[in-house]
Amino acid sequence: xxxxxxxxxxxxxxxxxxxxxxxxxxxxxxxxxxxxxxxxxxxxxxxxxxxxxxxxxxxxxxxxxxxxxxxxxxxxxxxxxxxxxxxxxxxxxxxxxxxxxxxxxxxxxxxxxxxxxxxxxxxxxxxxxxxxxxxxxxxxxxxxxxxxxxxxxxxxxxxxxxxxxxxxxxxxxxxxxxxxxxxxxxxxxxxxxxxxxxxxxxxxxxxxxxxxxxxxxxxxxxxxxxxxxxxxxxxxxxxxxxxxxxxxxxxxxxxxxxxxxxxxxxxxxxxxxxxxxx
Ligand code: GUN
Numbered sequence: 592x593x594x595x596x597x598x599x600x601x602x603x604x605x606x607x608x609x610x611x612x613x614x615x616x617x618x619x620x621x622x623x624x625x626x627x628x629x630x631x632x633x634x635x636x637x638x639x640x641x642x643x644x645x646x647x648x649x650x651x652x653x654x655x656x657x658x659x660x661x662x663x664x665x666x667x668x669x670x671x672x673x674x675x676x677x678x679x680x681x682x683x684x685x686x687x688x689x690x691x692x693x694x695x696x697x698x699x700x701x702x703x704x705x706x707x708x709x710x711x712x713x714x715x716x717x718x719x720x721x722x723x724x725x726x727x728x729x730x731x732x733x734x735x736x737x738x739x740x741x742x743x744x745x746x747x748x749x750x751x752x753x754x755x756x757x758x759x760x761x762x763x764x765x766x767x768x769x770x771x772x773x774x775x776x777x778x779x780x781x782x783x784x785x786x787x788x789x790x791x792x793x794x795x796x797x798x799x800x801x802x803x804x805x806x807x808x809x810x811x812x813x814x815x816x817x818x819x820x821x822x823x824x825x826x827x828x829x830x831x832x833x834x835x836x837x838x839x840x841x842x843x844x845x846x847x848x849x850x851x852x853x854x855x856x857x858x859x860x861x862x863x864x865x866x867x868x869x
Contacts, residue, residue: 592835593738595813595842597730600737601850605645608857612647619864620649621679621705621856622671626664626690627657631817632683639681642853648860651677661690665698672700678867679705679860684755702867705859708755716759719766722866723859725759730851731792731813732763738840740811743768746787750774750801750828751794756815760792781805793828803833812841815848 612619621643625636636652643650653667664686671680680703686692696704701711707723715722735742747769751757761771769790774781785791785805793801794815806812816828827844835841842848 592838593840595734595738595840595847597734597842597847597850600733601730601854604733604851604854605642605857608854608861609646612861617647617861617864618649618676619647619678619860620651620676621681621860622651622653622674622677624653624655624664624667624671624680624682626655626659626683627687629685632685636683639853639856642857643860646857646861648857649676657687659687659690661694664690664695668695668698672698672703677703678863679703681706681856703863705856705863707759707859713754713759716762723862724855725755725763726855726859727756727794727815727848727852728760728763729855729858730848731760731815732767733851733855734813734842734848735790735811738811740790740840742790745769745789746772747790747792748772748774748785748788749792749794750781750785751796751815753794756794760794760815764790764792795828797828798826799828799830801829801834803830803837806834806837808837809839810837812838813848814842814844816844817849 623636623639625632640650671677680699682695696708699709701709704712707725712723747764749757749760752773752775761773764771774784782805786807788810790811792813796816798818798820814827814829818826820826825845
């Protein structure tokens with residue numbers, strides 16, 4: 592088994608972006624909006640701001656209180672849509688329950704939607720005409736590519752059908768000619784379906800969900816999960832200790848997919864600047 596080093600791949604992507612921004616002397620801004628006091632979101636937002644600093648992108652943080660109304664948030668997004676210093680807008684999810692996430696995401700100008708969550712960008716992903724890459728799935732593709740594994744013609748199984756990960760993940764694999772199956776909570780024979788996978792991507796959100804009997808010998812295993820186990824330790828969806836000796840490549844948690852999501856966000860922010868300068 593070989594461990595896939597997401598930190599190293601992510602550092603290389605960020606360095607390439609940093610160099611390009613420096614060489615072209617680009618002024619790029621990313622607005623990072625966070626509402627409420629979710630601790631995990633706070634950590635993600637801090638990591639995104641750090642990545643901006645490394646790449647030479649200016650980050651503008653808007654930390655709003657839990658009781659912010661949907662109208663106030665939409666007003667902020669309207670201002671950011673019209674702010675020429677801001678090339679990309681990121682609204683950290685989840686939002687507090689009283690705010691309609693779909694409404695908010697739909698309000699971000701598609702040209703500044705660096706998460707690629709807006710329906711316009713999701714539609715473009717479906718037809719393979721990318722303005723922005725979906726960050727986590729694109730990061731997973733980079734990690735698979737880094738292993739030298741051929742994707743075309745392979746059986747790929749994605750566990751999870753979220754709009755953020757599962758669905759766009761399946762699309763990216765499909766665009767590279769994989770045979771793709773999406774599994775979810777209603778899937779019958781989950782174990783058998785997963786055990787067919789040459790490449791298995793898990794985005795469930797439950798510690799220990801993917802056990803060794805669900806993994807084909809020699810498979811590439813990508814763990815998108817970000818959970819806490821019974822001892823409060825950060826872990827993915829995969830029972831790492833028992834799966835690691837069965838697969839050819841596996842991503843650790845932390846240090847696998849997480850850093851790649853952020854590197855892809857930086858890539859999208861640079862892309863936003865270029866698209867807006869055409
Ligand atoms: N919450 C969980 N993942 C993400 C992400 O990739 N982007 C944003 N904005 N929020 C998230």
